[in-house]
Amino acid sequence: MSGMAPFLAVTDIHKTFDDTPVLQGVEFAVEVGETVCLLGPSGCGKTTLLRIIAGLEHPDRGQVWLEGEDITAVPPHRRGFGLMFQDYVLFPHLSVADNIAFGLRMQGWDEARIRRRVAELLEWVDLTGFARRKVYELSGGQQQRVALARSLAPMPRLLMLDEPLGSLDRVLRDQLLVELRRLLDRLGQTAIYVTHDQYEAFAIADRIVLLRGGRVEQQGTPTELYRRPATAFVARFLGFKNLLPAQIEAVAPEPVLLTPLGRLYPQALPAGMDVGATVTVVIRPEAARPAEEGTAGAARNRLPLRIEHLSFRGTHTVLQLTPVIGLQPEDASALVSGLEFELGGSLPDDCRVGQTVAFDIAPDGIVILGSSV
Amino acid sequence: MSRALLALIPLSFLGLFFVYPLVAIFRLSLAPTAVTGSETWRTLTTDAYYLRVLWFTTWQAAVSTLGAFALGLPAAYVFARYRFPGKTLLRAVTTLPFVLPTVVVGTAFTALLGPRGVLNTALMGLFDLETPPIRLLHTVWIVLLAHVFYNTSVVIRMVGGFWSQLDPRLGAAAAVLGADAWQRFRHVSLPLLTPVLTAAGLLVYLFNFTSFGVILILGGPRMATLEVEIYRTAVRFFNLPVAAVLALVQMAFTLAITTVYTRLQARLTVPLSFRPAQAGERQPRTGPERLFVFGILTLLGLFLLMPLAALVWRSLTTPTGLGLEHYRNLFINRTGSVFFVTPIEALRNSLLVAAATVALALVVGISAAYLLVEERRAPSAWSRPGRRRQWQVLLDPLFMLPLGTSAVTLGLGYIVALDKPPLNLRASLVIVPIAHALIAFPFVVRSLLPILRGLDPHLREAAAVLGADPWRVRRFVDLPILSRGLAVGTIFAFTVSMGEFGASLLLTRPQFPTLPVAIYRFLGQPGMANYGQALALSVFLLAATACGFLAIERVRYGGGVEF
Numbered sequence: 001m002s003g004m005a006p007f008l009a010v011t012d013i014h015k016t017f018d019d020t021p022v023l024q025g026v027e028f029a030v031e032v033g034e035t036v037c038l039l040g041p042s043g044c045g046k047t048t049l050l051r052i053i054a055g056l057e058h059p060d061r062g063q064v065w066l067e068g069e070d071i072t073a074v075p076p077h078r079r080g081f082g083l084m085f086q087d088y089v090l091f092p093h094l095s096v097a098d099n100i101a102f103g104l105r106m107q108g109w110d111e112a113r114i115r116r117r118v119a120e121l122l123e124w125v126d127l128t129g130f131a132r133r134k135v136y137e138l139s140g141g142q143q144q145r146v147a148l149a150r151s152l153a154p155m156p157r158l159l160m161l162d163e164p165l166g167s168l169d170r171v172l173r174d175q176l177l178v179e180l181r182r183l184l185d186r187l188g189q190t191a192i193y194v195t196h197d198q199y200e201a202f203a204i205a206d207r208i209v210l211l212r213g214g215r216v217e218q219q220g221t222p223t224e225l226y227r228r229p230a231t232a233f234v235a236r237f238l239g240f241k242n243l244l245p246a247q248i249e250a251v252a253p254e255p256v257l258l259t260p261l262g263r264l265y266p267q268a269l270p271a272g273m274d275v276g277a278t279v280t281v282v283i284r285p286e287a288a289r290p291a292e293e294g295t296a297g298a299a300r301n302r303l304p305l306r307i308e309h310l311s312f313r314g315t316h317t318v319l320q321l322t323p324v325i326g327l328q329p330e331d332a333s334a335l336v337s338g339l340e341f342e343l344g345g346s347l348p349d350d351c352r353v354g355q356t357v358a359f360d361i362a363p364d365g366i367v368i369l370g371s372s373v
Numbered sequence: 374m375s376r377a378l379l380a381l382i383p384l385s386f387l388g389l390f391f392v393y394p395l396v397a398i399f400r401l402s403l404a405p406t407a408v409t410g411s412e413t414w415r416t417l418t419t420d421a422y423y424l425r426v427l428w429f430t431t432w433q434a435a436v437s438t439l440g441a442f443a444l445g446l447p448a449a450y451v452f453a454r455y456r457f458p459g460k461t462l463l464r465a466v467t468t469l470p471f472v473l474p475t476v477v478v479g480t481a482f483t484a485l486l487g488p489r490g491v492l493n494t495a496l497m498g499l500f501d502l503e504t505p506p507i508r509l510l511h512t513v514w515i516v517l518l519a520h521v522f523y524n525t526s527v528v529i530r531m532v533g534g535f536w537s538q539l540d541p542r543l544g545a546a547a548a549v550l551g552a553d554a555w556q557r558f559r560h561v562s563l564p565l566l567t568p569v570l571t572a573a574g575l576l577v578y579l580f581n582f583t584s585f586g587v588i589l590i591l592g593g594p595r596m597a598t599l600e601v602e603i604y605r606t607a608v609r610f611f612n613l614p615v616a617a618v619l620a621l622v623q624m625a626f627t628l629a630i631t632t633v634y635t636r637l638q639a640r641l642t643v644p645l646s647f648r649p650a651q652a653g654e655r656q657p658r659t660g661p662e663r664l665f666v667f668g669i670l671t672l673l674g675l676f677l678l679m680p681l682a683a684l685v686w687r688s689l690t691t692p693t694g695l696g697l698e699h700y701r702n703l704f705i706n707r708t709g710s711v712f713f714v715t716p717i718e719a720l721r722n723s724l725l726v727a728a729a730t731v732a733l734a735l736v737v738g739i740s741a742a743y744l745l746v747e748e749r750r751a752p753s754a755w756s757r758p759g760r761r762r763q764w765q766v767l768l769d770p771l772f773m774l775p776l777g778t779s780a781v782t783l784g785l786g787y788i789v790a791l792d793k794p795p796l797n798l799r800a801s802l803v804i805v806p807i808a809h810a811l812i813a814f815p816f817v818v819r820s821l822l823p824i825l826r827g828l829d830p831h832l833r834e835a836a837a838v839l840g841a842d843p844w845r846v847r848r849f850v851d852l853p854i855l856s857r858g859l860a861v862g863t864i865f866a867f868t869v870s871m872g873e874f875g876a877s878l879l880l881t882r883p884q885f886p887t888l889p890v891a892i893y894r895f896l897g898q899p900g901m902a903n904y905g906q907a908l909a910l911s912v913f914l915l916a917a918t919a920c921g922f923l924a925i926e927r928v929r930y931g932g933g934v935e936f
Contacts, residue, residue: 051545054545054549055548055549056545056548056549075548075553076545076548076549077547077548077549077550077551077552077553077556078551079549080551081549082549082550083545083546083549085542085545085546089540089542089543089545089546091543091546091547091561092565093564093565102547102550102552102560103550103551105560106547106550106551106552106556106560107551150546150550151549151550154550154551
């Protein structure tokens with residue numbers, strides 16, 4: 001480690017369970033005060049990675065570094081981290097207050113100080129008055145908050161949260177997500193947040209590390225990931241629908257792509273792309289507009305599409321569409337789910353189910369990903 | 374079937390064959406003795422001999438319990454938290470002693486440690502000794518060893534079962550919060566295990582307190598627990614009033630222990646955060662960890678298998694080397710006495726008694742189990758046990774009482790109460806199966822209750838809506854779901870009957886002995902040939918109970934029926 005070491009870093013982490021590789025060379029770092037989200041579908045290894053950082057698992061290869069110091073071999077109870085488990089794992093034999101006080105007792109705090117700290121935390125998580133309750137008498141949301149208080153009580157240098165909202169319903173989840181974000185910001189708490197839900201990740205993370213099959217697929221701020229998904233997997237995982245295989249037909253004077261829908265003209269190509277290269281293209285759902293009258297013929301990026309389904313979502317309308325021309329049967333597989341556009345404002349009269357309408361795609365709405373599908 | 378009729382079967386059975394004999398014992402204890410003419414109670418409380426018996430009973434039970442925990446607790450931990458090859462087999466081996474009849478355990482320990490046992494013979498041959506170097510027979514040591522042999526399996530089964538279902542992530546949560554290994558045990562595992570530790574401790578203590586067959590066979594003529602003293606007073610000296618007082622004293626003790634036990638048992642069902650077992654199992658990793666697991670398992674395997682192996686080996690050893698002579702002799706009535714039956718007839722007797730026991734225990738047990746289950750209409754909140762009515766709360770421990778009552782006391786009660794009109798069964802052959810069924814039916818109830826309580830009431834409602842009348846609901850919904858529990862209960866009743874010793878010793882007719890009684894008789898007679906007969910019969914009994922037990926394990930593991 002050279003110069004300013006990051007607060008926490010993992011390097012080249014490998015882990016295999018029963019001959020199944022779970023983590024294959026994962027690397028990422030966390031800076032003080034930031035919330036990093038480990039995002040990925042189930043089975044991508046994110047929980048195992050978290051358990052390795054907590055010291056509950058030992059990696060087959062690779063290290064965990066804390067402020068430039070190798071802590072891979074340090075047992076969990078000497079790391080001073082906090083971990084909030086997926087379904088909370090509260091101690092069933094202890095009251096709410098004793099659950100929160102557990103870590104403080106392990107550190108040998110005196111009882112008066114423990115009482116003050118527990119009262120403070122109960123207030124933070126809005127559970128004042130619940131101190132003497134049995135944990136199994138609490139609702140799911142209340143248990144979640146006790147678990148959060150328990151992991152925050154000993155003032156951990158790093159707080160880890162493993163799908164902390166996973167077993168709650170949507171409404172409660174949204175509410176707790178906001179509260180959690182506010183609390184982490186107020187404490188300046190360094191945190192790692194594990195989830196499979198991109199919506200949660202985008203709401204809470206300063207930075208996202210997207211995992212796939214035990215490897216880091218892409219990392220960056222939520223905006224970076226959204227603007228420039230590195231691969232088709234990232235794009236699909238973030239909910240992008242309109243993915244197309246494409247070939248670069250020309251680079252200069254202006255870039256031209258050959259797609260199953262015909263030629264598309266993006267604003268720019270990523271550096272280092274040559275003619276003939278196969279890439280994946282995403283058409284942003286909000287980048288389409290019904291073609292203006294009178295501009296026919298002149299316009300590039302114009303696609304005639306049949307409207308299959310319309311659904312009004314308040315601020316915008318979602319349209320499901322199928323291409324009318326240009327598709328060979330073998331290309332259709334690339335567009336099984338069809339195209340999906342989001343149109344703001346009120347729709348033109350001829351935008352009805354069954355109608356074929358010409359759409360113009362904004363050039364900056366055509367995103368070229370690094371690899372092929 | 375109406376509830377009243379359903380209640381009639383178990384209640385009348387319990388009344389006639391449990392309460393009535395015990396009341397008879399109580400009345401008899403108040404009668405003056407024929408011997409001294411004074412009141413029995415005063416004689417006993419002032420007699421130093423009986424106080425010594427009570428003291429011995431108490432302390433040997435305590436020491437035996439400690440011994441069982443010393444070996445059982447580490448083993449329970451290893452079974453709960455580690456994965457290792459041959460685990461299923463070893464688990465079966467560790468549970469086996471618990472279902473073995475006392476006479477088999479007694480005979481097995483004589484075969485291992487007795488003067489002519491495997492160890493002594495080997496040592497004498499090895500060092501060319503004249504006399505056996507190990508002289509443990511008829512000392513308290515061999516009794517303690519046999520008790521530990523018996524009860525280690527109870528500790529492993531109860532504590533290990535509970536431990537393996539404790540969420541291992543609770544330990545992980547504590548570790549992340551800064552608790553080291555000892556603190557995790559002290560502040561998380563131990564408090565969560567306390568109810569099951571106390572329950573197992575009480576149960577083991579109770580078994581040791583009422584120990585009978587082991588003391589009778591291994592302790593020699595001068596060693597006596599209360600249970601043995603009751604038997605000797607009643608049978609040898611035929612002083613029934615004194616035996617009755619002793620039985621009452623013992624009952625007071627066992628009742629106190631079982632009351633606490635059932636209280637705890639109820640608390641064990643409080644919903645904790647349980648996970649399916651295996652979730653917390655892992656391979657031992659570090660060197661010391663491997664050594665610990667390997668050491669405990671080796672010790673356990675040797676300790677549990679050696680007596681049984683010695684029994685089998687010794688039964689095949691004849692004066693002329695290895696052979697089946699002892700087994701061939703089973704078919705011969707060597708004494709030619711009228712009261713003497715060929716050993717193989719004892720086996721037949723035992724099978725007949727066991728069959729009758731199963732039938733009785735099933736009828737009583739099934740009706741009792743249904744009686745105990747509230748017919749729930751609404752699904753209960755959470756996994757909390759549904760609310761039960763007051764009388765059900767009282768009936769539950771009542772149906773468990775026969776388990777806590779000593780078999781000898783029960784036999785004594787039958788001798789006192791059932792030998793004169795209106796109920797004269799003393800000469801009848803059914804008296805033995807009745808006694809066995811009384812001991813066995815609580816097992817049937819316990820096998821069925823968890824399934825019946827867990828039965829989703831919606832299933833019955835769904836069947837009813839689909840057009841099934843109440844009878845067909847029982848036939849097509851209850852029965853298939855209960856079948857595993859019934860199988861377990863049946864085998865339990867069968868093995869209990871095959872191995873039952875205390876009551877049988879008092880109640881069997883001389884010409885109709887069951888297997889354990891026949892073994893005891895052979896052990897009491899001098900000569901190699903008789904000892905050989907006892908060994909061969911013990912192997913039969915061992916095989917029968919082991920098969921029954923393996924069948925239970927299969928049924929259970931297949932369906933996840935918990936006991």
